[in-house]
Amino acid sequence: MTVDELHALVSSAIWRAEQLDGLDLETSTSAWAEVSRVEEELAKVLSIKDAEGRIARRGAVRAALKAKDYARAQDLAQRYAGEPGAPRTLSAELRDMLKADANVLSEQFPFAARHYKPADVQAQANRLHQGGPFGLAA
Amino acid sequence: MPISGEQRSMTGKRSLSGSKPETPQPVADGGGVDLACLRDMHPRLPPDMAAVMVTRAALGLQRNKHSSGTALEIDIEAVVLCFILRWPDADPSTAKQHDFNRITEDGAEAIALAVAHKTKSWRVVRRMQREEYADWLLEHQESGARRLVALEVSGVDRGSIAARLKDELAQVAKSTDVDQRWAGVVGFQKPKAALQSLEVRTDDR
Numbered sequence A: 001m002t003v004d005e006l007h008a009l010v011s012s013a014i015w016r017a018e019q020l021d022g023l024d025l026e027t028s029t030s031a032w033a034e035v036s037r038v039e040e041e042l043a044k045v046l047s048i049k050d051a052e053g054r055i056a057r058r059g060a061v062r063a064a065l066k067a068k069d070y071a072r073a074q075d076l077a078q079r080y081a082g083e084p085g086a087p088r089t090l091s092a093e094l095r096d097m098l099k100a101d102a103n104v105l106s107e108q109f110p111f112a113a114r115h116y117k118p119a120d121v122q123a124q125a126n127r128l129h130q131g132g133p134f135g136l137a138a
Numbered sequence B: 001m002p003i004s005g006e007q008r009s010m011t012g013k014r015s016l017s018g019s020k021p022e023t024p025q026p027v028a029d030g031g032g033v034d035l036a037c038l039r040d041m042h043p044r045l046p047p048d049m050a051a052v053m054v055t056r057a058a059l060g061l062q063r064n065k066h067s068s069g070t071a072l073e074i075d076i077e078a079v080v081l082c083f084i085l086r087w088p089d090a091d092p093s094t095a096k097q098h099d100f101n102r103i104t105e106d107g108a109e110a111i112a113l114a115v116a117h118k119t120k121s122w123r124v125v126r127r128m129q130r131e132e133y134a135d136w137l138l139e140h141q142e143s144g145a146r147r148l149v150a151l152e153v154s155g156v157d158r159g160s161i162a163a164r165l166k167d168e169l170a171q172v173a174k175s176t177d178v179d180q181r182w183a184g185v186v187g188f189q190k191p192k193a194a195l196q197s198l199e200v201r202t203d204d205r
Helices: A003-022 A028-045 A051-066 A070-081 A088-108 A110-115 A118-137 B035-041 B047-062 B092-097 B100-120 B162-172
Strands: B010-013 B022-026 B070-076 B079-086 B123-127 B136-142 B145-156 B180-187 B192-197
Touching: A003 A028, A003 A051, A003 B047, A003 B100, A003 B123, A028 A051, A028 A070, A051 A070, A051 A088, A051 B123, A070 A088, A070 A118, A088 A110, A088 A118, B035 B047, B035 B079, B035 B100, B047 B092, B047 B100, B070 B100, B079 B100, B100 B136, B100 B145, B100 B180, B100 B192, B145 B162, B162 B180, B162 B192
Parallel strands: B070 B192, B145 B180
Antiparallel strands: B010 B022, B010 B079, B070 B079, B123 B136, B136 B145, B180 B192
């Protein structure tokens, strides 16, 4: 797939997700998951040194968070921040995105936030996501 | 500014604060802006998306009692132009299938993108997520080099567009990783479009 085709796809995906967001439909999470996938594909073909490459990387992480896929967002952020030539500003932006999302989580669940750090909850969610309920028992 | 010579009537200088154009000067005759050609202007715009945007622009204009072939006043960095704006008619009975605000916003984007191409030769690269502080990433060639432009667009169904333009400029100012940052606002009551870069503030004019 060419970069132009991916750009057209990501435009379409973002637009659809925004329309669903505007209607407060639950399906917007899966639409944002699709955005994250297309942004990730763009990030694979665009260098981190290019502006569009950095936009795609930020987009992949941000859309994963909007899709409530914290594990994926963390994985992508870690991967992109560790890429050779990754600007410090990009790493900071990605870190800030995760932090902002954790803060929102704390605000949504203030009682739980008094007892658990968002990072711990997200790590637990990751384990559940990866191993399923039986993974926790193992 | 690479105006293509297709704008129909007048150019002049004025301020966005509402004062009238100072001695508008006639420019070359031509066809104006045709929203039916939006995809020819921006080939990376997905066809289904472009079609909905154009339909919404048509509905926004038609609900304000305009018909295809109306005058569109364009203000680009203090230069005022007047184009003839054409669009494929939309069936007003379908308006209920669209959210009122989406008609204004998506319609404004269709018009702003058409104007940006017509007057600046910009082409869409991609849509951006809201948190990038711009709706569109566009490109153009400047002295042989490719330049990226962040464009934030908004629409106003009724009333002045000047205040909204300030808000949009403040928004796009936060956009990073681009060469230029521009805001565009389209008004539907009396069809108007303003495009302004961050470097020129309305207060300065």
